Amino acid sequence: MQNDVVLSMRGIGKVFPGVRALHNVDFTLRKGEIHALMGENGAGKSTLIKVLTGVHIKDAGHIHLDGAGEVTIRSPQEAQALGISTVYQEITLCPNLTVAENMYIGRNKDLIVKWKDMEKKADAILQNLGIPARAKQQLGSCSLAVQQMVAIARAVDMECKVLILDEPTSSLDDKEVAMLFSLMRDLKNRGVGIIFVTHFLEQVYEVSDRITVLRNGELVGEYEVEHLPQVELVAKMMGKELEGLSDLVRDDNAAEDTSTPVYEAEGLSSAKGVNPFEFAIRKGEVNGFTGLLGSGRSESVRAIFGADRVTGGKVKMDGRQVKIAKPKDAMKHGIGYLPEDRKDDGIIADLSVRDNIILALQVMKGFFKPISQAEAEKFADEYIKALDIKTASSETPIKSLSGGNQQKVILARWLLTHPQYLILDEPTRGIDVGTKTEIQRLVRKLAEEGMSVTFISSEIEEMLRTCSRLIVMRDRHIVGELKGTELTQEHVMRTIAGGGD
Amino acid sequence: MATNKKLKWSKYSQLIVPVLSIVLIVIFNLFRDPSFFSIEITTNNAGSTVLTGNLVSILNGASELAILAMGMTLVTAACGGQDISVGALAAIAGSVFVKVLRAGEITPVTIALGIVACCAVAMVFGAFNGTLVSVFKIQPMIATLVLFTCGRSVAYWINGGATPTVESPLITAIGSFIPGMPVPTPILIVVLMAILIGLLFKFTTLGLYTQTVGINQRAARLNGINTTGIKLVSFMILGVCCAVAGVIAVSRLSLINHETLLLDIEMDAILAVAIGGNALSGGKFKITGSVLGAYAIQALTITLYAMKVPSTDVKAYKAIVIILIVVIGSPVVKAKLSQVWKNIRSGKAEKEAAV
Amino acid sequence: MKLNKSLKRREPLTDTQLLLTITICIFFGMYFLAMAIWGGGFLRWQQVFDMLNNNAALIIVACGLTIVMIGGGIDISVGGVTALVVMSCIVHMNNGGSIFTAVLLALGIGVAFGLVQGYLISYLEIQPFIITLAGMFFARGMTTIVSLEPQKIAHEGFKQLMKTKIEIPLLGYTAKNGNLIPARMEIGVVVALLIVVIVFILLKKCRLGRQFYAMGGNSQSAMMLGVNVKRTRFYSYLISGTLSGIAGFVFMMHTGAGNATNAAGAEMNAIASSIIGGTLLTGGVGNVIGTLFGVLTLTTIKAIVTVSGLRDPWWQSITTGAMLCFFIVLQSVVLANRGKGGLKKMLPGWLKKPEETDAGKL
Incomplete structure (x- = not known):
């Protein structure tokens, strides 16, 4: 093993009820490198991060930390104490406090806080890292990028060895991303190991030294950035080797369809x-x-x-x-729409399968035309049969169904509206x-x-x-x-x- | 088949708490005084045959509470919070009712007019609360604090500062007995309200929408439900409930006292919803549960009175009951209890395995 | 280079400062208006001291509530606890208790309520509104159990204490006969102002105080930042309970009589004061100085309502309600614009002044 390794995870495994989230995953982070962790939905990146930060407890494997030997991490606090800091996509600071307070709260046990000293220290750190914020400023008045940087500054001040940035750039604009990157490079030169989780390919190539790709909870491999072209990275994430691609082109009606489109949007944009x-x-x-x-x-x-x-x-x-x-x-x-986030946007957890199925149709029929019990029963039974939804009965609350069956219920809801x-x-x-x-x-x-x-x-x-x-x-x-x-x-x-x- | 049966049962599992509370109070009273529940047929001052007894007075006395609990259940389900201004709103509605009646002679027509007027006014105030909650996104308890603070003064203002009386046999008929009818009228009004609300649920989709909004607001919106509107409607229905409760309360005494009319009833109404097995954080609801809860509370109150507890002290005992209920119902305690239960069961299983 | 430029930028107002500024401006605006239109009592310092004398207990209660509200909770048992303390202490002293034991009793009751409510809310995670509402009912019920009859203080030493007033000749006024009537301030006011100062320091300088803000701002974040949220929440209710105990004693020093309806509606007045004083209901924003001004604003409004000829008893609470409604809606708008920068655009220029002066230091 090389000397400059700060963190090595070996054979990490994690099982959730019914799902194998991680299986035999290795991950190595070296001192002073930016290491991108890539993978599509369900690849296991966030589980791996959560294992590392103590949100989840691993089921198998070992974590070695430079200077601490083998460690077990049971809570975010323990992770912080070991020098593993995380900056999440959603800011986890308090917007109503000042920048300095956000950097120092929850860290010392003194009764009276000497804010003057802290503000001075905070300003020094901010200046040192080139973060355009002042200690006395209310955090909420900073831009998201600066807030994120303040979170990073807090981590740095806590002498972290491993800094995890979980999709830090998803809500930043180009200029802010550039600011963040220069801070990341600066930290890298100071010897901090940075784990960078992102979906933006270009950004990976801009700052990272190494890339680890996960897929379906398993390690695909660790690569040097220079040796992995963008296309190959996509291939690795999506799960096909570029060479072995068998083209699955179906013979479509190649003739150009010139009929009026069912739906047509021009210059559509949203908030x-x-x-x-x-x-x-x-x-x-x-x-x-x-x-x-x-x-x-x-x-x-x-x-x-x-x-x-x-x-x-x-x-x-x-x-x-x-x-x-x-x-x-x-x-x-x-138009019917089955949302991406089944739990928050789709199912009405406590209601029965039947009510969940008829919901959209009911709304379309209107407030004063309730679907009768018998009719609802008929619709529900029809679609439970048609889509083969596995449920004890149409009365069962949807939350007790498996994910796939919940999805079928939502699908049934929209099919019912034809x-x-x-x-x-x-x-x-x-x-x-x-x-x-x-x-x-x-x-x-x-x-x-x-x-x-x-x-x-x-x-x-x-x-x-x-x-x-x-x-x-x-x-x-x-x-x-x-x-x-x-x-x-x-x-x-x-x-x-x-x-x- | 077995699962089906279990499901049928689970549909009613929510009613276990209120029914159990009532049963407990009944058993307690039977031990304390076996004649507690005897019903007598007596002749009242007006010369008509009426039913009396503790049971009748529980059913009768809980009328306003039961009606308020119906509306409160809806608001709770849709907004995940409670309205603490119901007592004040009932006082306002009662004042409007009295104001209309005192404008002229008291006839069935003016009474009908008065009821319509006070329902309309109460709906307007309900809509005010509802707007604060749904449009300005203020927590219901805080939003209704405004009306809670000044509602009774508004009631006072409507009638110009006095506590006017409305004497008429017609009013007495609403407040106590219709001649020839042995059952107190308020009980009949509760039945009427229950039927009305039942019809409302039968002929509109209010029930489904309210639960959907209460459980998952984002999903409700994505399915085309007007979440703001549903919350507003729930508050307006509660407004009507307040108006009816106010009319009953006024009619009982034939006068309006803005200070004491249905004082502190908001707490009982919230409690009725909680005892009825409805989550105070919104979502699925059963109005039947809340109504049973209302009767359980009244039974408790009457029992305390029968035990010679002064009416002013009843609050303290009720508070203890509330705290017990919410503590037992709190997720943390539930989780701990189920953990203990699991440990016991696994211990048993191990023993069995060992055997 | 870029850094230097940004450092010179002016410090924007924090939400807390902003709401505080609005409140203070409204208070002074109203007060000066009253002085200009009605003159009379409003021109005398005694008017201010009377406002303080009559509301010392309310100020203390509101301080406790401000802490709870900053932490994102609510405590409506405060009025009930105050009443219970008044009644218990009077009965205690009339039955031969000393002033000292009465103080202990007052504190004991307050702490007991704080402990139980705090435990149930923070560790059993029950909705604070329900628990403290039950607490209020319990306290009110207990008050009548202690004594249904109104009680008058008979303890001589305490009567003496009640009569003791601090005279400030400098702020007095000359009566028609030429005598100088000094401004009088009750001891309770001293206690109240002392508590305001202590709470101010607690919120501003102490670790615990800032943790209240962190918890109210975003309890999830506060937890991630290493704040023990449960314990912090527990302390907020404990402090609020204790302060209501003290408030009860101060209330007794002002009235000298106990009654089942003592401090009726105190919780709502205290909540209204805190809200008017710029404490956000959702937590994380607020200031105890604002609360003090909130109490004064509320009192001034009531005085103005009376003086302006709306003498009917209902106007006071109707204006209070209207005021409360105004501030709640204002807060909701402030909240909606928070962090979007829209808030600053909404403000007239002169409100932005105060921050600009102290920004130059950096």
Whole structure:
């Protein structure tokens, strides 16, 4: 083992009920390096980070820390004491306190705090690190980037050896990212080992020295940045070796469809920061938004459904201009939307499967036309049978179902409204393989019956199997549209990865 | 089949707490005084045959509380918070009722007018509370603090400072007995309100929407539900409940006293919701539970009175009951208890295994 | 270079300072307006001292509540505890107790309420509103159990203590007959102001005080930053309970009589004062100086309502309600704009002044 290793994790394993989140994962961090940790949804990055910070306790494996030997980390506090600091995507500081207070609170046990001294010390550190904030300033008045830097400054002042940055750049603009990067490089030169978790490929190549890729809870490999071209990185994350790509092109009706699109958007943009985009979908078509997590694929479909505040653009349905400002407008025009976050946006946890199934239809029928008990029972039974939902009865609360079955219930909810255009955002995320293929098959069937479907998935293979057209996004822009013979894994990955080699 | 049966049962599991509370109080009273629940048929001053006895007075006395509990359940379910201004709002509604009646002769028409007027006023105030909660996103308890602070003064103001009386046999009929009817009228009004609210749930989707908003607001919005509107409606329905409760309370005494009318009833109403097995943090609800809870509270109060506890002291005992209920219901305590239970069971299992 | 430039930028107002500034401005604005329109009593210092004399207990209670609210909680048992303390202490002293034991009794009751409520709220994680509402009912019920009849203090030493007033000739005024009538201040006011100072220091300088802010600002973050949130929350209720005990004693020094309806609505007045004083209901923002001004503002409003001819008894609490509503909505707007920078744009220029002066130091 090299001398400059600060942290080495060997054979880490973690099992959650029913899911093997991590299996035999190794990770090595050296002094003074920025080490990117990459992987798509469910790859296990966040679990690995949580094991390292004591949020989860590992089931197997060893963690060695420079100077401390083998350690067991049971709580975030213990991790901090060992010199492992984390800066999360959502700021975990108190916006109502001053910068200095945020840097020093919870760290000493004195009754009276000498704020003057602390402010002086804080200012010195901030200046030393080149962070444009002052000790006496209220944290909430700083930009997000600066807040993040203050969190980093706190970590540095606590003499951390390992600094974990968990998607620090997802809500920053280019200038702020540049500021953050120069701080990261500065820390690196001081000998801090930095673990950098991000979805932005370009950023990885800009600052990182090394990349570790995880997939499905297993280690894919550790690579030097120079020796791993962007396309190969995408391939490793998505799970296909570039050489062995077997092209799965289905023979689509290659003829150009010139009918009026079912849905057409022009310059659509939303408050969630999607850049204006054009988009159209025709009857019976299955298309997909692809791109890495955070590329804007989910935000785009949310804008289509009116889930986020729409800030501009024109929408046409069947050639007629319509206004979609809120979900109900979209529903009235026959659009259905299965959200990405099943737990927070999809299921009504305490309600029965039956109520969850009829919800959307009920809303469309209106407040004064309740669906009768018998009718609801009939609908529920019909869809429980049709989609093979495994539930004790239609009375069972949805929260006691497995993830895959919950997803099918939400799917049933939208199918019941007989939409002409259905948006499925990550319908197969976190569910078992059997259900996955069932859903894929269902999507194809629906399209054959004349429904237009937009399908989003982190798994490229799945996208290729189900979609006849792919819209590729990167950094909240549409960067390409692929169809027909262009629909190969390699092509998609190259488009996602962008110009870089 | 077994699971099906279990599910049927679990549907009613929420009612275990209120029913159990009532049963406990009943058993306690039967031991204390077996004649506690005897019902007598007597002739009252007006010369009509009526039912009397502790049981009747529990049912009768809990009428306002039961009605308020219905509305409170809805607000709790939709907003995850409680309205503490119900007593004040009932006082306002009562004052409007009295004001209308005193404008002219008391006839069935003016009474109907008065009820319509006070319902309308109460709905406006309910909408005010609802706006603070749903539009300005203020916690319900804080938002309703405004009306709690000044509501009774508004009631005072409406009637110009006096505590006017409204003497009429018609009012007495609302407050105590309709001639020829042996059951106190307030009990009948509760039944009427229950039927009305039942119809409301039958012919609208209010129940489903309220629960959806209470459980998962984000998902509710994504399914096209107007979350702001639902919260507003729940407060307006509570407003109507307050108005009806206010009318009953005024009619009982044939006068309006803005200071004492339904004083401290907000606490009992919240308690009724909690005893009814409804989560105070919102979501799934059962109005039946809350109504049973209201009767349980009244039974407790009457029992305490029967034990010669002065009415002013009852609060202290009730407070203890409330604290016990919330402590037992708190997730932390539940988790600890279930841990203990698991330990006991696993201990048993081990023993069995050893055998 | 870039750094230097940013360092010279002016320090923006913190949320706490901003809300405090608004309150103080409104108070002085109202008071000066009253002086200009109605003159009379408003021109005398005694008016201010009367406001303090009558509200010493309220100030103390509001201090405790401010701490709880900064920590993101609420305590509505304070009025009930105050009443219970008054009644218990009077009964105790009338039955031969000394002033010293009465003080101990007052503190004991306050601490007991603080301990139990604090434990239930922080360690059993029960909604504070429910617990303290039950606490209020319990305290009120206990008050009538202690004595249903109104009690008057009969203890001679205590009567003496009640009569003792601090005279400040400098702020007095000359009566029509030419005699100088000094401004009078009760001992309770001294206690109240002392507590304001202590709480101010606690909130500003002590570790615990800043932890209240951290917890109220974002309890999740506070936990990640290493603050023991449960213990901190527990302390906030303990302090609030203790202060209500002290408030009860001060209340007794002012009235000298106990009654089941003592300090009725004190909790709502205290909450209203804190809110008007710039304490955010959601926690994390607030200041005890603001609370002091909140109490004064509330009192001034009531005085103005009376003096302006709205003598009917209902106007006072209707204006209080309206005022409360105004401030709650104001806070909701402030909150919605927090961190977006929209707040500063909404303010008129003159409100931004105070910060600019002390920013030059950096």
